[in-house]
Amino acid sequence: MRRNPEPVSTNRLEAFSDGVIAVAITLLVLNLAVPQPGRTQLSHALATKWPSYAAYVVSFATIGIIWVNHHAMVSRLREADHVILILNLLLLMTIGVLPFATSLMAAYLKQSSGESLAAAIYAGAFLLMSIAFATMNRHILLTKAHLLAPELSESRRRQILARSLTGLVPYVIATPLALVSPYVTLAICGAVAAFYALPLASGG
Amino acid sequence: MRRNPEPVSTNRLEAFSDGVIAVAITLLVLNLAVPQPGRTQLSHALATKWPSYAAYVVSFATIGIIWVNHHAMVSRLREADHVILILNLLLLMTIGVLPFATSLMAAYLKQSSGESLAAAIYAGAFLLMSIAFATMNRHILLTKAHLLAPELSESRRRQILARSLTGLVPYVIATPLALVSPYVTLAICGAVAAFYALPLASGG
Amino acid sequence: MRRNPEPVSTNRLEAFSDGVIAVAITLLVLNLAVPQPGRTQLSHALATKWPSYAAYVVSFATIGIIWVNHHAMVSRLREADHVILILNLLLLMTIGVLPFATSLMAAYLKQSSGESLAAAIYAGAFLLMSIAFATMNRHILLTKAHLLAPELSESRRRQILARSLTGLVPYVIATPLALVSPYVTLAICGAVAAFYALPLASGG
Amino acid sequence: MRRNPEPVSTNRLEAFSDGVIAVAITLLVLNLAVPQPGRTQLSHALATKWPSYAAYVVSFATIGIIWVNHHAMVSRLREADHVILILNLLLLMTIGVLPFATSLMAAYLKQSSGESLAAAIYAGAFLLMSIAFATMNRHILLTKAHLLAPELSESRRRQILARSLTGLVPYVIATPLALVSPYVTLAICGAVAAFYALPLASGG
Numbered sequence: 166m167r168r169n170p171e172p173v174s175t176n177r178l179e180a181f182s183d184g185v186i187a188v189a190i191t192l193l194v195l196n197l198a199v200p201q202p203g204r205t206q207l208s209h210a211l212a213t214k215w216p217s218y219a220a221y222v223v224s225f226a227t228i229g230i231i232w233v234n235h236h237a238m239v240s241r242l243r244e245a246d247h248v249i250l251i252l253n254l255l256l257l258m259t260i261g262v263l264p265f266a267t268s269l270m271a272a273y274l275k276q277s278s279g280e281s282l283a284a285a286i287y288a289g290a291f292l293l294m295s296i297a298f299a300t301m302n303r304h305i306l307l308t309k310a311h312l313l314a315p316e317l318s319e320s321r322r323r324q325i326l327a328r329s330l331t332g333l334v335p336y337v338i339a340t341p342l343a344l345v346s347p348y349v350t351l352a353i354c355g356a357v358a359a360f361y362a363l364p365l366a367s368g369g
Numbered sequence: 370m371r372r373n374p375e376p377v378s379t380n381r382l383e384a385f386s387d388g389v390i391a392v393a394i395t396l397l398v399l400n401l402a403v404p405q406p407g408r409t410q411l412s413h414a415l416a417t418k419w420p421s422y423a424a425y426v427v428s429f430a431t432i433g434i435i436w437v438n439h440h441a442m443v444s445r446l447r448e449a450d451h452v453i454l455i456l457n458l459l460l461l462m463t464i465g466v467l468p469f470a471t472s473l474m475a476a477y478l479k480q481s482s483g484e485s486l487a488a489a490i491y492a493g494a495f496l497l498m499s500i501a502f503a504t505m506n507r508h509i510l511l512t513k514a515h516l517l518a519p520e521l522s523e524s525r526r527r528q529i530l531a532r533s534l535t536g537l538v539p540y541v542i543a544t545p546l547a548l549v550s551p552y553v554t555l556a557i558c559g560a561v562a563a564f565y566a567l568p569l570a571s572g573g
Numbered sequence: 574m575r576r577n578p579e580p581v582s583t584n585r586l587e588a589f590s591d592g593v594i595a596v597a598i599t600l601l602v603l604n605l606a607v608p609q610p611g612r613t614q615l616s617h618a619l620a621t622k623w624p625s626y627a628a629y630v631v632s633f634a635t636i637g638i639i640w641v642n643h644h645a646m647v648s649r650l651r652e653a654d655h656v657i658l659i660l661n662l663l664l665l666m667t668i669g670v671l672p673f674a675t676s677l678m679a680a681y682l683k684q685s686s687g688e689s690l691a692a693a694i695y696a697g698a699f700l701l702m703s704i705a706f707a708t709m710n711r712h713i714l715l716t717k718a719h720l721l722a723p724e725l726s727e728s729r730r731r732q733i734l735a736r737s738l739t740g741l742v743p744y745v746i747a748t749p750l751a752l753v754s755p756y757v758t759l760a761i762c763g764a765v766a767a768f769y770a771l772p773l774a775s776g777g
Numbered sequence: 778m779r780r781n782p783e784p785v786s787t788n789r790l791e792a793f794s795d796g797v798i799a800v801a802i803t804l805l806v807l808n809l810a811v812p813q814p815g816r817t818q819l820s821h822a823l824a825t826k827w828p829s830y831a832a833y834v835v836s837f838a839t840i841g842i843i844w845v846n847h848h849a850m851v852s853r854l855r856e857a858d859h860v861i862l863i864l865n866l867l868l869l870m871t872i873g874v875l876p877f878a879t880s881l882m883a884a885y886l887k888q889s890s891g892e893s894l895a896a897a898i899y900a901g902a903f904l905l906m907s908i909a910f911a912t913m914n915r916h917i918l919l920t921k922a923h924l925l926a927p928e929l930s931e932s933r934r935r936q937i938l939a940r941s942l943t944g945l946v947p948y949v950i951a952t953p954l955a956l957v958s959p960y961v962t963l964a965i966c967g968a969v970a971a972f973y974a975l976p977l978a979s980g981g
Contacts, residue, residue: 177791177848180379182792184799187388188596190465192803197469199476207483225465229458230553233451236381247845252975254841261802265809272811279819287822362455383585391592392800394669395600401673403680411687429669433662437655440585566659586787595796596874599804605877607884615891633873637866641859644789770863 173245178253182235185257190265195279196271217275219351220287224267226358227291228260230268231298234362238302243314246334259294266290274347284347285340288354292336299329332357377449382457389461394432396468397425400475420478420499423555424491428471430562431495432464435502437565447518456505463498470494478551488551489544492558496540503533536561542562590643593665597748598636600672601629624682627759628695629733632675634766635699636668641769646710651722660712663707667698674698680705682755692755693748696762700744707737741764745773785857790865794847797869802840804876805833808883828886831963832899836879838970840872840905843910845973850914857928864913871906878902886959896959897952900966904948911941944969 168252197217200210235256265289273283305312306322317325339353401421404414439460446453472489477487509516510526521529543557603627608618639663650657674695681691713720714730725733747761809829812822847868854861878899885895917924918934929937951965 173848174852177795177852180384181794181795181799181844181848183381183385184592184595184795185803187385188392188800188803189806190461191389192806194393194396194468195399195807197466199452199469199472202480202483204478207477207486208392212487221466222462225462226458229461231457232385233454233458236377236385240378240381250845254838254845254974257802258834258837262809262833263807264806265811268811272814273819276814279814280818282823319547342798364459373619384588387585387592388796388799391589392596394665395593395596398597398600398669398672399603401670404674406684406687409680411690416692426666429666430662433659433665436589437658437662440581440589444585450890492767522589555683562706566662588792591789591793591796595793598801598869599800600798602801602804602873602876603807605874605875607880610884610888615885615894619894629874630870633870634866637869640793641862641866644785644793648789658934767926770866 169359170324175239175242175245175252177360178245179236179239179251182239182253182257183232186228186232186235189260189263190225190232193224193228193267196264196268198220204253207334214271216351217346219239219355220267220271220274221356222267223345223351223358224263226362227354228263230358230361231260231294234298234363238298238305241313241317242305242309246309246312248304249301249309249312252304256294256297256301259297263290263294270347274351280347281343284350288336288339288350291349291354291357292333292340295329295333295336299333302326302329372547377451377454379395379443379446380406382449382454383440383443386443386457386461390432390436390439393464393467393510394496395524397428397432397471398536400425400468400472404571417479418475420555421475423559424475424478427559428467431558431567432467434562435498438502442502442509442512443520445514445517445521446509446513450513450516452508453505453513453516456501456508460498460505463494463501467494467498474551476557478555480527484551487548488547488554490553490556492540492543492547495558495561496544499533499537499540504536506533506573508529581652581655581658583647583653586658587647587654589663590625590647590665591640594636594640594668595641595670597671598633598640601632601675602637604629604672604676608669621683622679624759625679627763628675628679631724631759631763631766632671634770635672635762636709638766638769639664639668639702642706644776646706649721649725650713650717651720653657654717654720655711656712657717660705661742664702664709667702667705671698671702678755678759680761688755689751692758696744696747696751696758699746699765700741703737703741707734707741710734710737785859785862787851787854787857788858790862791851794865794869795844798840798844798847798872801872801875802837802844803895805836805840805879805933808833808880825887827964828839828881831967832879832883832886835877835903835963835967835970837852837927838974839966840875843872843906846910850910850917852955853925853929854917854921855924858921858924860916861913861921861924863918864909868906868909868913871902871909875902875931882959882963886963892959893955896955896962900948900955902963903947903966903969907941907945911938911945914938914941927949936962 177346198214200207200214204210239245244254266289269283270287271278276283306317306326309353310317310319310322313322335353335357339350344348402418404411404418408414416474443449449457470493473487474491477484480487507530508523510530514521514523517526539557539561543554547554547556604739606622606624608615610645612618647653653661674697678690678695681688684691711734714725714734718727720724721730743765747758750761751758793808794977810826812819812826816822851857857865872948877899881895882899888895915938918929918938922931922934925934947965950963955962956964
């Protein structure tokens, strides 16, 4: 292996990121287990699994939105460099772990033990992902402003970054609230995803 | 996380959608379980699993056709916007859930309990996907007609949309028919997929 | 859903096919199971799993080569049409099933019952894939010659097609030979993959 | 199947490689198992699984870096040929096997039997991958220098290759050291990944 000092086109950065995000979002379905036939009534067995469906929808929506934001972040770049590639890998690592956090949340939400920890890990994983995203965005907007195309004024760049940081807030709140109730944590995470999809309601 | 108000090229929308659809269609194979050696004769064990193969073929063909249609829908767009991205995510979410619905159908088709519910969920998942597709298509063709390239007359746009809506009909019928027989539901879903591949028979 | 009568660029056909083939080839690794700690010695447990490794290598190489050939086939096309998309889906369906056939082969190769059937299914799956490939190639080269770019003489097109058909022969032989010995079947499949990689030996 | 003698654009080589690497890196998450509810305390159950997290991070980072390097290697090429495609497939095969090696490492790291073998296989898999990478790089830089764009002087090419070969060294050391301690092996592999991400610390 070797370090890569040359500038890098953003095309393949996008292609690889799209691949990882697409696989992670689709692997979420493995979290939905088929109840074994003949044990209990299927309708009952499926109904008791509602945390799996809720966690699936919230995680799918959240990963989907991070993809939309990733797209916007990278599309501002004329080219990438080694640091951007590494920060992108860190972001992808936090996204890649989400199917596990989702399974954990789904398995423990209704349990009487471990449910708070599972929910804290779930929201904590989203928080980690948001931090990785904001870190990459900060590096691009502040340190590597010369790689942006078209150029952006500093106030505009700080405005974009501020929005990235605002996105952390709900997860900062949702993570410790898991101690109060894992349902509240799940609800906050779901509300965040719904909020970002809201322009939909406005007819766009 | 933040909202993305800027216009978006359709390239990465396509790349991400292709990724999700490609992963979902390929994950269907995990539904085909290898019988444990030494238990029963392999030929017998495989033969009893025919619902898995039937569900695999029908789901693969259906997802494949939705990909063809997705390609046609997006290729009409000059650029995308936030609402289109969100509607696309909703469509991808319904596609992402199909490996689960397929496993459910395969596991319950021959059971004497739960088979109707499983088949209703199977056709219902295709129905949901078709609704998501028609909703996105409607939004593009009616609300965002100015993003189309080349421009299409309103009658042409309404014609395309009508075909999208026609595609819902078989699933509207197949879903409640699961109560009568899950085999009928599977047959209808298979017939829909075969119909869309039909030009093949005409020598193209 | 609806039929798509318009010509289609080959870019997205390639992107989707690349996605499916990439997922299928990478899912092969799920076939390699980690022995449970503490049961038997790890070295022994891994050694007895050699059919898994052999099947992994042969399947990976075969899918890899079909990707190379798919690339060559599609790169000759100026644009695609509905029939080509459907034939491509059929080809992808036969590729998508290979992780299952590989698992089956790996699980039964050393068994005293079912090993012939498993091997016949394994080679039969490759045969099916080769038939789907030759069918698509035949359609492109003979029926849709006007979509080729650059144009190819009929003799050249028949020559390319003949090579596609030649590729079927080893699998036609390997499939029934599974009755004699599953090891012979595996060896033939492996030899085919090695043969196509041979230019490597010539220093290229 | 058939051999493909024509030159090949690097676009699809990249797209396919990106796909395989993206799937392999994302499949690593399947290695993170959700503890069964109700058995032991979740915090305890998760804490005992730390080798899974460590192996996940090291493998994710290593595959990520090989992607960065693969990108740099292929971006130097004007076009590819059959030998390059085959060498690329070999490289992808070694990458595709990493989720298995990672699972093995995670499952055995804390065991009192098999832990050395598992760690040797883990570092050995990285070594194999690095050899496949260096072989492909060597072929491109020395045998196929006429396919490079822009042209590179021989000294520059030998310099790039030397760095590829340097990358082998840590794994050559880490593999036999598994006999001493699997933790040392894991630490070396982790240090290699961290080293390649280091420019990060320098502020880029």
